[in-house]
Amino acid sequence: MAASLDEVTQLVRLTLGKRTVRAEDRLIEDLGAESADIVNLAASVEDRFGIQLEESDLPSIRTVADLYDKVQARR
């Protein structure tokens, strides 16, 4: 399933409960995500886009744009 940046940012908004999310926002520092939230985000993108992320993907996901890139890479 094609993933757009808009769809990924919406998913971040819904998971973190934030009304405004930009591509360059850092998940932890800017958006207040905790490690459990990152795991939940990963699970949600997997369900949403029908992909499988690797555990090794998670540490390199710092920003919303990083998450989008990983989704593209794993499609």
Added chain:
Amino acid sequence: MPAAPMRPPIAGTLIDLLDLRRRDTPGRPAFTFGGNAYTFAWLWDEVGALAAGLAQRGIGRGDHVVLVFPNGPDFLAAFYAVQRLGAVAVPIFPGSSPERIASIANLCEAALILLPDDAPGDLVAGVRQQPHGDRLARIGEARAVGSIGVPPPEPDDVAYIQFTSGSTGNPKGVILSHANLLTNVVQMIEGMEITADDVFVSWLPAYHDMGLVLMTMAPFYLAAALHLLPADLRSVRSWLTALAHEHATFTASPDFGYRLLLRHVRPEDPPVLSSLRVALNAAEPVRTATLEAFHATFGLRDVMVAGYGLAEATVGVSMWPPRTTNAIDERGRVSTGRPFPGIELMISTGDGMARAETEGEILVRSPANTRGYYNNPAETERLFWGDGVIRTGDLGYLDPQGNLTIVARTKEIIKVGGETVAPEEIEEAGEGVAGVRACAAVGIDRGDTAGEQAVVFAEVRGSALRGEAAMEETVIAIVDAVHARLGLRPARVYLVRELPRTPNGKLQRGPLRERHLDGSLRRDGGLLFPEY
């Protein structure tokens, strides 16, 4: 803390009690219903006629009779007629499907299924088509003149079986004797300080434990006034009207009933509940917001108090003392007070008994405890922690004074990232969001590194449903509210059309979880947002 002493009951069986009432207070109404008063003398005669008829049909000691009645005189007459024969009443929700009625009848090996005269024809036909469906009678056909010819029951005879649906959906039949029932009635009367001057108003189902044992047997025991209403969630205003009109002093409901009541209060309603002494809030987690809103709306103080109980201990176990300010802990959990006289509470950590302020599984020692589940030795063995002591399956702690606070239902607790969260805490936070009618939180184990996740299902209405932007805003607001209160975010929030509930209105998290996991919730169009 050992149990406080209790007085023995004034009667050994429910029939001894009814006999005492019709001799001492024959002309006093046992209850009113639909504007009519039904005296103890009337009830005794009606019970005699029905018992004679049932005896002619071969019903006798130990036989199980399924009662499918709404609140009203027919139900109470049928219930006590079954008692008169030493038979066992199995009351069930009157809106049950033919399949459900037959399944309960089958589970308890019923000798007879008794229905009201105005039971719908298709229901009667539906039951008749089921296996054993021929063992069916309408109450009008069951009356007879003549002698009963069967001795009355003994205190240790089984009086009724309370089927509990439980969150897993497998009904278990809790066996309760005459002695269990009368003991718990005395425990509650003493613990709740109920007197013959109390005026009961009940809109609870009389075919279910709190509505039957507390709200009809306790007033019968004292010959206190009882105004019985139809148990109908759609007519919550009739409850409010009766509370005011009858100058009620005592009423009871689960928390959701009071929330429903408060939603239906109109600005022009006068605050006329000044006679109310106790509004027991039990059978569900008690919310501080409900306590506050109830008192604020009706200009009352210390009237709504929290209670705790379970069918396996007959019904009532503890309640916060009337007319005192209900304690609330720092996490907003409302204390359910000291156990009633004759009841001892213990908290098990698994290794031993917990000290005060330490959480563990609540254990109950009481002479009102059930002897077990009907025809279910495996669940009965699981129920008993030791001789005379049952496991409740609920998590809680005792304060140094012995007051009980419920933390969660053990089997519904959610474990996220090494922390335990009660679903009710998440739900209460989510329900503060505009447009959210109710929430259900369940733990879902993804079986991978994500472990168990807290998933929230929110039943929404009105503008929260208008377009994707509105639905997104509702989800964000729920995540934000849960995070603000508990410091954690749910893994996912789904907006749903309707949450599954029992006929009594109790949320069913287990079935919801199953329907989500097997995909049927989405297939049936139950999931509105988001689409993943």
